[in-house]
Amino acid sequence: MVQQSTQEKIPGLQFPENGRFLVRMRLDPLSAFQDLARTYGDVAHMKFGKQDAYLLSHPDNIRDVLVVHQQQMRKPGALRQPLGGNGLLRSEGEFHKQQRRLIQPAFHRQRIASYAQTMVEYTQRLSGRWQDGMQVDMAQEMMGLTLAIIAQTMFGARVEDDTAAVREALTPLLQMGGASRLDPLNALLEYLPLPSKKRRIEARVRLDAIVYRIISERRASGEDQGDLLSMLLLARDEEGNGSGMDDAQLHDEVMTLFVAGHETTANALSWTWYLLSQHPEVEEKLQRELDTVLAGRLPGVEDVPRLTYTEMVLTEAMRLYPPAWIIGRRTVDEYRVRQYTIPANSLLIMSQYVVHHDPHWYPDPFRFDPERWTPEARVNRPKYAYFPFGGGPRLCIGEAFAWMEGELALATLAQRWRARLLPGHHVQTEPLITLRPKGGLPMVLHRR
Structure with missing residues (x-):
């Protein structure tokens, strides 16, 4: 008796459906994966060339992979963040544990709270540059804001002179497609001397030079500026051999934190502005909370627990448009x-x-409804029905930083401004490494 193969037992795509799926994935990966789950259920098989792949869509199975059985897993090269060398998002095993121990103190609650003033200060600067009736690309505005914040909290001394160069270098690197890198055709194209590959290599060289220069200057000064870089330079693995990080590893961790520390939050804020523009009743409720809690003053870290609806709005925006x-x-x-x-x-x-x-977890799932995030509503859903920051030992180390930054930035701006999508602009998603608004978000600002 011939035993059936595992692929035949698990529901999923066969030839030629698998080929059609790959074509759809190039054009619209979000709907391609969604339809795959709808058609074949919570465990669905597909192939990327000779590689067997399985889409897991039930929260319990996701929890098992990320938490319960995480030691049986490795990070796949195709879906790794491409900028961080051997940083936290790419490293494995004991080395990953050691690096996480070294970096964790920089993200303790008290340490993160100390960054709140910087977050609000830079957001208020942006608000001061805005003018009533001004047209902006909200995606670019939020990207510039979060880049300035992470630069200040990471490197301490103001690095505005480097910010434009960093943004220019990051753009071609972050345009590498997320799931499209699984496509065998795209993987093959990576070996060809295409202009896009040349631009990425040149951008990486420029970015590396900036980061290594900043690390070198800080090591030479020996100064503790109370920022993330100082924490990383001073970190010692007390549970291990007591060693710190060399320049190469420090570079990899800085790059990982730098990119993850601005790209994801910027996208979350951008999508939040778009959703508020389409749902004035939610915007009005948000502004009532801001008026009540803040009474016209700037927010501080002590206000974050009181801005409950602000948190619900941001949470729902990341449900509909998860940055990762x-x-x-x-x-x-x-x-x-x-x-x-x-x-x-x-x-x-x-x-x-x-x-x-x-x-199953979110009735009318494409509707923007922050009320899904009341304590009563949360109780009825499994934990991994919502996992914008991953989970388990590889949970994003900067999650608390991102939440505080997102809430403080939204509170600072939304109490003074409304934004409306430019008439006629059709908003589309661009699922690359993160989920961006394709072509930006042209919006018109209105002072309250």
Whole structure:
């Protein structure tokens, strides 16, 4: 008797449907993965060339991969963040644990709270540059804001002279597609001397030079400026051999934190502005809370627990438009999911976008409704029905930083401004490494 293969047992795509899926993934990966989950259920098989891959869409299975059985997993190269060398988002095993121990003190609650003033100060500067009736690209405005904030909190001394150069260098690097890198055709194109590849290499060289220069200057000064870079320079692995980080590792961690520390928050804020512009009743309720809690003054870290509706608005925006919209793991050995056995060296894909739009957990899932995030509503959903920052030992180390930055920036700006989408502009998603608004968000500002 011939035993059926694992691929035949697990529902999913066969030839030629798999080829059509790859074409759809190039054009619209969000809907492609969503339809795959709807058609085949919570465990769905596909192939990327010779690579077996499985889309997991049930919160319990995602929890098992990220938390319960995380030691049986590795990060897949195709879905890794491409800028951080061997930083936290790419490193594995004992080395990853050591690096996380070294970096964790920089993100303790008290340390993060000390950055609140910087976050509000830079946001207020942006507000001061805005004018009534002014047209802006809100995506660029939020990107510039979060880049300035992470530069200040990371490097201490103001680095405005470097900010434009950093932004210019980051753009071609961050335009590398997320799930499209799984496509065998795109993977093949990476080996060809295309102009886009040349631009990425040149951008990486420029960015590396800036970061290494800043690290060198700080090491030479020996000064503790109370910023993230100072914390990383002073960090010692007391649980291990007591060593610190060399320049190469410091560079990798700085790059990881620098990119993750502005790109994701900027996208979350951009989508929040867009959703508020389309739902004036939510905007009005948000502004009532800001008027009541802040009474016209700037927010501070002590206000964050009181801005409950502000948090709900941001949470719902990241449900609808999760900045990190797809993550992956590779199985080390055979792995059991429900009644299925997944072979070793298989790719497991989990999409925040797919799960966050699952009607099992979110009725009318494309509707913007911050009331989904009342304490009563949260109780009725499994934890991993919402995982914008991942989970388990690899949970984004800067999650608390991002939440505070997002809430303080939104509170600072929304109590003084409304923004409306430019008439005639059609908003589209651009799912690259993060979920961006394609072509930006042209909006007109209105002073309250």
